[in-house]
């Protein structure tokens with residue numbers, strides 16, 4: 001077999017429009033050496049390359065407008081091949097009409113809210129919800145003249161209907177909800193949204209992942225995920241996404257995304273694309289592990305209450321069964337002994353890590369009343385009205401062996417003194 005191997009040559013060495021490497025100094029070679037594949041049959045990388053380039057070389061001045069009108073790449077904030085690859089993948093899982101990826105989950109949420117709400121508008125949101133969303137609704141939107149009403153998380157969809165006003169432009173739900181795992185009936189929510197003119201439904205489905213709960217298929221207008229969590233799956237990136245039920249919605253938001261500059265970096269897009277390839281198998285293991293852990297916790301004498309959609313005791317278990325393929329990896333549990341009980345457990349685990357965030361391969365634990373939903377953000381009345389009790393802990397169950405996780409929780413629960421519970 002004869003093989004001809006040659007050292008790669010830069011475009012300048014081969015000559016570009018008559019300009020040759022000998023015509024320029026080494027300083028210019030350093031900045032301007034580019035390489036184009038030229039010999040042999042063209043091949044395609046199996047994994048899409050990371051397009052780090054912030055800008056793109058145009059063939060003609062006229063191409064600039066042509067690309068703006070017809071598509072293509074000019075500048076990475078406007079569009080990037082690596083981001084497009086991941087957008088296409090997420091949209092396929094969601095069954096949507098278009099997806100956009102963002103620098104964080106909050107960038108996705110804030111872009112959507114600023115895009116679809118204006119001064120004088122009103123939004124109905126469930127409370128509790130993710131703390132960043134709560135902050136946005138309570139402290140930021142009012143500065144732009146946007147008013148809100150909270151409905152209790154886990155309430156029937158009818159509650160949303162009761163609070164709709166002539167200026168209500170969005171109904172916003174989170175399911176399963178952070179941190180108390182309450183579930184919203186997506187089919188009913190979608191039906192309510194569709195019965196209204198000029199009011200969009202948006203659902204944060206981060207705790208479930210689009211694999212377990214494809215929101216758009218339930219008639220919701222906008223599906224939101226923090227890609228930092230299950231979609232990425234390895235706790236090594238931050239990102240967010242929105243998937244839309246119509247191309248028009250997608251077109252409206254991309255305009256805002258470009259101007260707000262909330263784009264995802266191509267490097268994170270590449271990590272996200274890699275994570276998504278194993279999403280189904282990870283979600284199955286997260287769910288089967290969490291089911292075992294939730295069943296263990298529910299029987300433990302130092303645990304007051306377990307909120308996991310896969311348990312028949314969960315108030316919306318039947319709704320969860322209807323709309324989720326499996327019940328995901330997130331568990332909330334109220335530990336006896338109040339703040340102290342919750343803290344002893346969160347600090348007493350050895351395999352599970354004490355950390356915020358969720359959805360990665362390693363199991364994590366946190367104490368919402370002092371951490372994510374703590375006094376920095378919420379008053380104790382707000383917390384209690386949302387069911388965030390002092391002893392509540394939130395677990396993100398990873399991919400370890402379920403029995404090892406149970407052993408770890410058991411030894412940490414043993415550290416809570418009986419005197420604290422009595």
Ligand SMILES: Cc1ncc(COP(=O)(O)O)c(C=O)c1O
Pocket residue numbers: 104105106107130132174178204206207225226227228238239240357
């Ligand atoms: C349910 C939910 N939505 C949105 C977010 C925000 O995502 P990010 O941290 O990627 O901005 C989080 C973060 O924890 C979350 O838990």
